[in-house]
Amino acid sequence: MAGVDFHDGVNKGVAPVTYGAGDRPPRGDYRKARADYTCEQDYGQYSAADHETYRRLYTRQLQQLPGLACEEFISAVQQLGEPAHIPHFDAVSERLMKATGWQVVSVPGLIPEEAFFALLAARKFPVTDWIRKPEEFDYVVEPDVFHDLFGHVPLLFNPVFADYMQAYGAGGMKASRLDAAELLARLYWYTVEFGLIQTRDGLRAYGAGILSSAGELRHSVTSANAERVAFDLKRLMRSRYKIDTFQATYFVIDDFEQLFKATAPDFTPVYNQVRQQIAEQGEIEAGQVLPGERRFSANVMTAGQAR
Ligand code: PHE
Ligand code: CO
Numbered sequence: 001m002a003g004v005d006f007h008d009g010v011n012k013g014v015a016p017v018t019y020g021a022g023d024r025p026p027r028g029d030y031r032k033a034r035a036d037y038t039c040e041q042d043y044g045q046y047s048a049a050d051h052e053t054y055r056r057l058y059t060r061q062l063q064q065l066p067g068l069a070c071e072e073f074i075s076a077v078q079q080l081g082e083p084a085h086i087p088h089f090d091a092v093s094e095r096l097m098k099a100t101g102w103q104v105v106s107v108p109g110l111i112p113e114e115a116f117f118a119l120l121a122a123r124k125f126p127v128t129d130w131i132r133k134p135e136e137f138d139y140v141v142e143p144d145v146f147h148d149l150f151g152h153v154p155l156l157f158n159p160v161f162a163d164y165m166q167a168y169g170a171g172g173m174k175a176s177r178l179d180a181a182e183l184l185a186r187l188y189w190y191t192v193e194f195g196l197i198q199t200r201d202g203l204r205a206y207g208a209g210i211l212s213s214a215g216e217l218r219h220s221v222t223s224a225n226a227e228r229v230a231f232d233l234k235r236l237m238r239s240r241y242k243i244d245t246f247q248a249t250y251f252v253i254d255d256f257e258q259l260f261k262a263t264a265p266d267f268t269p270v271y272n273q274v275r276q277q278i279a280e281q282g283e284i285e286a287g288q289v290l291p292g293e294r295r296f297s298a299n300v301m302t303a304g305q306a307r
Contacts, residue, residue: 009114011037026142028109028130037115041089041106041129050131051085057137057146058083060214067302068221069211070197070204072161072256076154086145089127092153100162104153110142113185114176120169125156138214151208152192160256161206164263165192171267180271183237187263190236190251196220196228197253202299203228206253216246221299227289228252228296233262237274239284248287252296 013031033039062083065074079095081087093103105119107126119126127148132140140147155161168188175184193209203221205211210220220226227249229235236251253259289295 009037009112009118010035011111011115015109026109028107028128030108033108036119037107037111038105038119038124038126039108039129043086043088045129046086046131049134053131053134053137054086054146055084058150061150061212061217064214064217064305065211067201067299067305068205068217070199070206072158073154073206073211076157077150079157080149080153086131087149092149096153096156099157100159102156102162102165104149113172113181117169117172117176120165121173122169123162123166125152125165127153147208147212151212155206155208158256160260164256164260167260167263168192171263175267175271178268178271180267183271183274184267186237186239186241187233189241190239190249191231191253191259194220194241194247194250195231195253195259196250196296197255198296203252203296206256218301218305219246220250222301222305224298226250226298227287228298229289230294230296231259231262234270234274234277235284235290237270238278238281240286242286249289 011030011033013033015026015028015030030037032042062077065077079092079099081091081095089104089106093105096102096104100123102123102125104127105124106129109128109130111126116126125148128142128144130144131146132144156165168184172181172184175181191207193207195205195207196203196210197206205217205220207220210216223246226247229249229251231251231253239249242248284290
């Protein structure tokens with residue numbers, strides 16, 4: 001996410017250079033943001049059509065949560081408040097602060113990773129303030145307010161997950177110093193964005209990229225055309241990922257405690273071991289399963305989900 005001009009992670013009023021982006025710079029007005037990239041949520045900017053887009057996205061997604069999203073997410077999603085319009089971030093923050101000491105802060109869009117890590121380490125979750133255009137209803141390239149808020153914020157009401165996110169931010173600042181940000185980004189991708197969790201009732205999604213996606217939610221949990229393997233930190237850090245299609249591989253955790261404990265040790269030696277393994281055996285492609293690796297089978301679709 002960080003470009004050379006932004007190595008200090010301090011906003012200078014222009015859009016950050018990002019990984020894997022096309023010719024188009026990130027959307028959003030970075031002139032209005034403070035040095036730490038946060039800005040006011042300019043609530044007056046939203047049109048009636050914007051609120052309607054949010055309402056339609058929310059409604060569509062809410063109805064497919066049962067049987068696909070984890071209980072921790074489902075029980076917290078109503079904390080976002082009134083689903084008929086884009087929430088006021090301050091109101092969400094007030095509830096979140098009481099629950100886990102986190103806050104939601106507004107940002108103009110994607111921000112450089114140093115700035116992102118620093119906010120997470122301070123228990124502030126950056127949420128993009130703009131919403132996708134109606135013609136982007138099913139797919140938007142960059143995260144918008146619906147992805148950031150609906151996808152990420154409900155799990156910040158869970159104490160263990162909330163602590164994991166803060167630890168990730170602190171770990172990110174260290175990874176930048178160790179030149180290991182790309183390895184750490186894989187952890188974020190395969191857990192925070194695209195993680196699955198094993199429950200008594202079968203697999204469920206907890207990753208925000210899945211939970212905010214109309215198609216991938218059902219795909220990740222029920223499709224036979226995806227690999228699902230047990231969470232293993234070093235295996236995961238060797239694994240490449242897809243940014244423009246549904247994931248070919250998902251990593252499955254038993255619970256958030258497992259995730260927190262597995263990521264608590266100092267990563268300095270872990271990064272070195274993973275680099276060594278990559279040098280000797282290469283990276284693992286998305287969709288590739290290693291010999292002897294345990295695979296989880298897809299949930300059987302229920303009648304309600306078979307649409
Ligand atoms: N334990 C990690 C480190 O020392 C920090 C971390 C925690 C990273 C949780 C990601 C998630 O770098
Ligand atoms: Co996200």
